[in-house]
Amino acid sequence: MKISADLAKLLDGENGLVAVVVQEDESNEVLMLAWMNREALEKTLESHKATYWSRSRNELWVKGATSGNTQEVVSASVDCDGDAILLRVHQKGVACHTGTHSCFLNEIEISE
Amino acid sequence: MKISADLAKLLDGENGLVAVVVQEDESNEVLMLAWMNREALEKTLESHKATYWSRSRNELWVKGATSGNTQEVVSASVDCDGDAILLRVHQKGVACHTGTHSCFLNEIEISE
Numbered sequence: 001m002k003i004s005a006d007l008a009k010l011l012d013g014e015n016g017l018v019a020v021v022v023q024e025d026e027s028n029e030v031l032m033l034a035w036m037n038r039e040a041l042e043k044t045l046e047s048h049k050a051t052y053w054s055r056s057r058n059e060l061w062v063k064g065a066t067s068g069n070t071q072e073v074v075s076a077s078v079d080c081d082g083d084a085i086l087l088r089v090h091q092k093g094v095a096c097h098t099g100t101h102s103c104f105l106n107e108i109e110i111s112e
Numbered sequence: 113m114k115i116s117a118d119l120a121k122l123l124d125g126e127n128g129l130v131a132v133v134v135q136e137d138e139s140n141e142v143l144m145l146a147w148m149n150r151e152a153l154e155k156t157l158e159s160h161k162a163t164y165w166s167r168s169r170n171e172l173w174v175k176g177a178t179s180g181n182t183q184e185v186v187s188a189s190v191d192c193d194g195d196a197i198l199l200r201v202h203q204k205g206v207a208c209h210t211g212t213h214s215c216f217l218n219e220i221e222i223s224e
Contacts, residue, residue: 002221021133021142021216028140030133033196046223073222079215080208084145086216096192103191104198109114110185111158 001042006082011038017053018085022095025074025088031095032103034063036085048073050089069093113154118194123150129165130197134207137186137200143207144215146175148197160185162201181205 003011010018016038022031034052036044040060043051050063050071064070071089078085096103115123122130128150134143146164148156152172155163162175162183176182183201190197208215 004218019131019145021145023142030135030142030198033131033133033191045220048222076220076222077216078218078220079145080210080212080217081215082218084216085220086142098192100192103193104189104196105192106116106190106194108157108188108190108197110160110188 001045003041004078004082007078007085010083011041017055018083020052020085020087022050022071022087022089024091024095026090029102030104031071031089031091031101041085044073044087045076050087064092067093067097069095071095113157115153116190116194119190119197122195123153129167130195132164132197132199134162134183134199134201136203136207138202141214142216143183143201143203143213153197156185156199157188162199176204179205179209181207183207 017035020034020036022034024031035055037053040051040053050073052061054061070092074088076085076087094101129147132146132148136143147167149165152163152165162185164173166173182204186200188197188199206213
């Protein structure tokens with residue numbers, strides 16, 4: 001796995017997690033924010049199936065393993081300071097466990 | 113500020129930071145990932161100028177205050193579990209301090 005020194009340092013650090021922005025390749029819709037450790041990133045890049053680290057369950061989690069709503073990875077990139085990943089995917093079905101296409105479903109009111 | 117109970121709990125918690133995905137409204141390009149505390153979110157919603165919490169400098173940071181590359185907020189939404197925000201913005205100039213439009217500039221190689 002060829003990754004930047006910044007990202008490698010983050011993944012090998014105490015916390016060891018990188019934030020992952022997941023964007024649908026066809027629509028450019030932002031679907032969700034998830035987390036990866038080094039193993040999740042390696043599995044994702046090898047299998048092309050988005051695999052995350054669940055911070056609540058403390059385990060690897062192949063997206064869609066239960067629901068069938070898998071994410072096939074199209075491309076992945078790291079940001080300028082190596083602490084976030086953008087994953088572009090083909091989303092099968094919906095991304096959100098609530099049944100909506102994207103997890104960002106609750107609008108916040110902005111002052112006039 | 114009307115926000116969900118989940119998000120309020122996060123912002124009032126020990127860490128007190130929420131991850132913010134910043135997407136350009138016109139192009140749907142994902143520009144950057146940043147962090148907000150409660151004050152940053154309040155200032156953002158009131159001023160319509162994206163304001164973040166710098167984890168490295170430990171201070172509030174109005175995006176573009178120095179560079180002029182401000183982000184005018186179009187809409188904001190929270191995800192299903194209340195621990196991430198999607199901010200849609202009009203980006204003035206470039207988003208990245210390296211001079212690129214988006215901060216996600218380093219492609220990661222995917223296995224064939």
